[in-house]
Amino acid sequence: MPRPTPNGRLPRPQQTGKRRPRRTGWRRLVPTWRFALFSTLGCAVLGIGLFALGLALVQVPDAHAQATRQSNTWLYSDGSLLTRTGETNRQSVPLDRISEAARHAAMAAEDRNFYQEGAVNVKGMVRAAVNTATGGSTQGGSTITQQYVKNAYLNQKQTVSRKVKELFIAIKVDATETKDDVLAAYLNTSYYGRGAYGIQAAAQAYFGIDAKDLNPAQGAYLAVLLNAPSAYDVSTATENGKQRATDRWAYVMDAMVQEKWLSAEDRAAAAFPEVQAPKSSPGLSGQAGYLVNAATEYLTTNNVVTDAQLAQGGYTIKLSIDPKKQQALQDSVQQQLTDKLKPDTRKVDAATQAGAVSVDPKTGAVVALHGGADATKHWVDNATRQDYQAGSTFKAIALAAALESGATTQSGRTITPDTVYDGTSRRPVVGGKGTPYAPPNEGDRSYGQITLQQATDWSVNSAFAQLAQDTGLAKVRDTAIALGLPSGTPGLTADASVPLGVATPSVLDMAGVYATLDNGGRQITPWLVQSLERGGEGIGLPEHKTTQAVSERTAQRVTTMLQGVVSNPGGTGYRAKELGRPTAGKTGTTDGHRSVWFAGYTPELVTVVALFGQDPANGKQVSLSGTAGLAGAAGGQFPAQIWTAYMKSALAGQPVSSFGGSSASDDDSSSAASSPSTASSPSASNGSSTRTPTPSDAPGGGNRPTPSDTPSTPSGGASSATSQRPDPTPSRTPPTPTPTPTPSAKPTPTPKPTPTQSQTSAPKPTPTGGAVEETGQDRGQSQGQSESRAGG
Numbered sequence: 001m002p003r004p005t006p007n008g009r010l011p012r013p014q015q016t017g018k019r020r021p022r023r024t025g026w027r028r029l030v031p032t033w034r035f036a037l038f039s040t041l042g043c044a045v046l047g048i049g050l051f052a053l054g055l056a057l058v059q060v061p062d063a064h065a066q067a068t069r070q071s072n073t074w075l076y077s078d079g080s081l082l083t084r085t086g087e088t089n090r091q092s093v094p095l096d097r098i099s100e101a102a103r104h105a106a107m108a109a110e111d112r113n114f115y116q117e118g119a120v121n122v123k124g125m126v127r128a129a130v131n132t133a134t135g136g137s138t139q140g141g142s143t144i145t146q147q148y149v150k151n152a153y154l155n156q157k158q159t160v161s162r163k164v165k166e167l168f169i170a171i172k173v174d175a176t177e178t179k180d181d182v183l184a185a186y187l188n189t190s191y192y193g194r195g196a197y198g199i200q201a202a203a204q205a206y207f208g209i210d211a212k213d214l215n216p217a218q219g220a221y222l223a224v225l226l227n228a229p230s231a232y233d234v235s236t237a238t239e240n241g242k243q244r245a246t247d248r249w250a251y252v253m254d255a256m257v258q259e260k261w262l263s264a265e266d267r268a269a270a271a272f273p274e275v276q277a278p279k280s281s282p283g284l285s286g287q288a289g290y291l292v293n294a295a296t297e298y299l300t301t302n303n304v305v306t307d308a309q310l311a312q313g314g315y316t317i318k319l320s321i322d323p324k325k326q327q328a329l330q331d332s333v334q335q336q337l338t339d340k341l342k343p344d345t346r347k348v349d350a351a352t353q354a355g356a357v358s359v360d361p362k363t364g365a366v367v368a369l370h371g372g373a374d375a376t377k378h379w380v381d382n383a384t385r386q387d388y389q390a391g392s393t394f395k396a397i398a399l400a401a402a403l404e405s406g407a408t409t410q411s412g413r414t415i416t417p418d419t420v421y422d423g424t425s426r427r428p429v430v431g432g433k434g435t436p437y438a439p440p441n442e443g444d445r446s447y448g449q450i451t452l453q454q455a456t457d458w459s460v461n462s463a464f465a466q467l468a469q470d471t472g473l474a475k476v477r478d479t480a481i482a483l484g485l486p487s488g489t490p491g492l493t494a495d496a497s498v499p500l501g502v503a504t505p506s507v508l509d510m511a512g513v514y515a516t517l518d519n520g521g522r523q524i525t526p527w528l529v530q531s532l533e534r535g536g537e538g539i540g541l542p543e544h545k546t547t548q549a550v551s552e553r554t555a556q557r558v559t560t561m562l563q564g565v566v567s568n569p570g571g572t573g574y575r576a577k578e579l580g581r582p583t584a585g586k587t588g589t590t591d592g593h594r595s596v597w598f599a600g601y602t603p604e605l606v607t608v609v610a611l612f613g614q615d616p617a618n619g620k621q622v623s624l625s626g627t628a629g630l631a632g633a634a635g636g637q638f639p640a641q642i643w644t645a646y647m648k649s650a651l652a653g654q655p656v657s658s659f660g661g662s663s664a665s666d667d668d669s670s671s672a673a674s675s676p677s678t679a680s681s682p683s684a685s686n687g688s689s690t691r692t693p694t695p696s697d698a699p700g701g702g703n704r705p706t707p708s709d710t711p712s713t714p715s716g717g718a719s720s721a722t723s724q725r726p727d728p729t730p731s732r733t734p735p736t737p738t739p740t741p742t743p744s745a746k747p748t749p750t751p752k753p754t755p756t757q758s759q760t761s762a763p764k765p766t767p768t769g770g771a772v773e774e775t776g777q778d779r780g781q782s783q784g785q786s787e788s789r790a791g792g
Helices: 025-029 033-057 100-110 122-133 144-152 160-176 179-189 199-207 216-225 239-258 264-269 288-301 307-311 323-336 391-405 452-458 461-471 473-483 507-518 552-567 574-579 638-650
Strands: 072-075 081-085 315-319 352-359 366-370 420-422 449-451 529-534 584-589 595-601 606-613 684-686 689-693 705-711
Touching: 072 288, 081 288, 100 144, 100 179, 100 199, 100 216, 100 239, 144 160, 144 179, 179 199, 199 216, 216 239, 239 264, 288 307, 288 315, 288 366, 288 529, 323 352, 323 366, 323 638, 352 507, 352 638, 366 507, 366 638, 391 452, 391 461, 391 473, 391 507, 391 552, 391 584, 391 595, 420 452, 420 461, 449 452, 452 461, 452 552, 461 473, 473 507, 507 552, 507 595, 507 606, 552 574, 552 584, 574 638, 584 638, 595 638, 606 638
Parallel strands: 072 315
Antiparallel strands: 072 081, 315 529, 352 366, 352 606, 420 449, 584 595, 595 606, 684 689, 689 705
């Protein structure tokens, strides 16, 4: 027995065997297997408990209450009612009244293993939750059951809490309902676009048939729409959207073959289905449908709301549209154009479509918009479509690019409004690469040596083609984007033809560009929605950012030059002078007269008007020549007339202001800033004689040059265009102009013309809208265009 120690305690027995060594270094950081095991078990028990608690606490809500749709209320800027939309277009049908092909197509697109898997795709849920929490994309891998739960019980918000609820409700639904019931409910609650909820309404909206009659190709297209209804509606989508829809349709059809739901032979024989045109509800007739569609596009493209969210209803949307200006624009189109058309007896009149947009340059607010005759009859919005060339309205952009960049001519001289250019038709551009670009002028007229101001007034293609080359083609394109054109505008490339308007921006896009020039070079993207709320809570809208696209001096110089287009009796926009206010503008007439434009502005308001030729039978672009019985077609005709009538009404009662900011009297308001050249009309060169185009209201006379006995001035002397005045007697016999020889790269400048303000020495012409109009050439039409890129 051991002896006690001095303190009375027995000594500790000595251990036998080997003692476990103490953990040192990095090994101390590694948990023991016991700790790891019990921790894992603890977490598993806790997770199971929390999962069970979630199942117990999260109840399946009343699907019918959550799925009740409301109407949307659309208001003008003053709070008055525009229209109401959003009454639910849905008719639920049982699964046996949905074709088997349509059911298979939906599963091929969204969830091929629907009948074999559970309610939740765990991998897809984890990925979606991580993306949502980290602010990534909203990509997910939800099953059909989960998507049905989201449609019928929850909202469209991309939040972690909504995903968690979706998981628990989906599990409960899967446990209490059959797969057939879930699939039927999913197809009956999904949104397909065009206001159609459910596959029955979608079958009627896109194909005019019942859901039970859908074939594989039609069912596959409806399955495509489940992913992005607006983007994949081939009747209204962009060319890129149509291609994406076609590619997605092919993917669904191929998936059906892989799952043995469709034979390879039937797949090979299948073609993309014919989709019928959209049909607006009666509440969207007239201009209301265009305004609602434009505002919807604004909200969805800016990611404010989705199509599905907006279609659920309950929103109050106040637009920037001024009801008085909107009515004035509608009346002007009616009185100046529609009342003069006879579509039953003149084929061209039936093909004439008008589009117009009016913008407050200081704020970017769209105050009036005309999208066409009637949104329930002509469903393409002429104000926002991007498939017609802008023509010479683009030349204002070329001017801004040249003046802003301090561009020089081929001889090294800084470009100004007085810079002399050769206006010979089909004159090859100097300084480019490859075969020179040589565009013709309208009517193949040649003007000899003219100033840039005269080239602007008379819209001379050959001079502007050289101007763009001198400036740099890429610089012209970049300036267009800076001024407000979307970078993805079709045809907006750094080609030799870019200054002649081969790009196809919308009327709304061009209104934004001219608003930038009117606003001292400060660019604000046009907007249509003033406020948005739902359930009494406001929803944030995009900030209206202001960017200095070009200097204020450049904007003022371009504006001064564009005033000559209107104030000069030989200018292509002379008809707009009737407004009686300081006015700047530019006409545009495209190749084949398929579109004609007038873009103009005062210090207070910017408005762009365009006419488009579209065959109502097949939608093809056709010529506007002969509209309303008039010979030819030009931007200075009906577009300028509509513009002038609207602006008179829209600005009635407002004080007259000059572009410098001070008030201007009515007596001199039309020429607030003098142009470098005040020549009355251009001269067309043909051998040794001079041709002077004369405005006329007579059919066929407005665009014909009148012979003159005055011999042409040699190129080294003063331009004959500066000394000619309009001949009051128009000639109906068109001459055959002969292009003058191409000058050297360093032309001898002519002396600056002496301004001639008096109009007493010659009869004042009657304006016609397009005394000398222009043509934006089709890209690739003229030789050497593809080689003329990004030059001096």
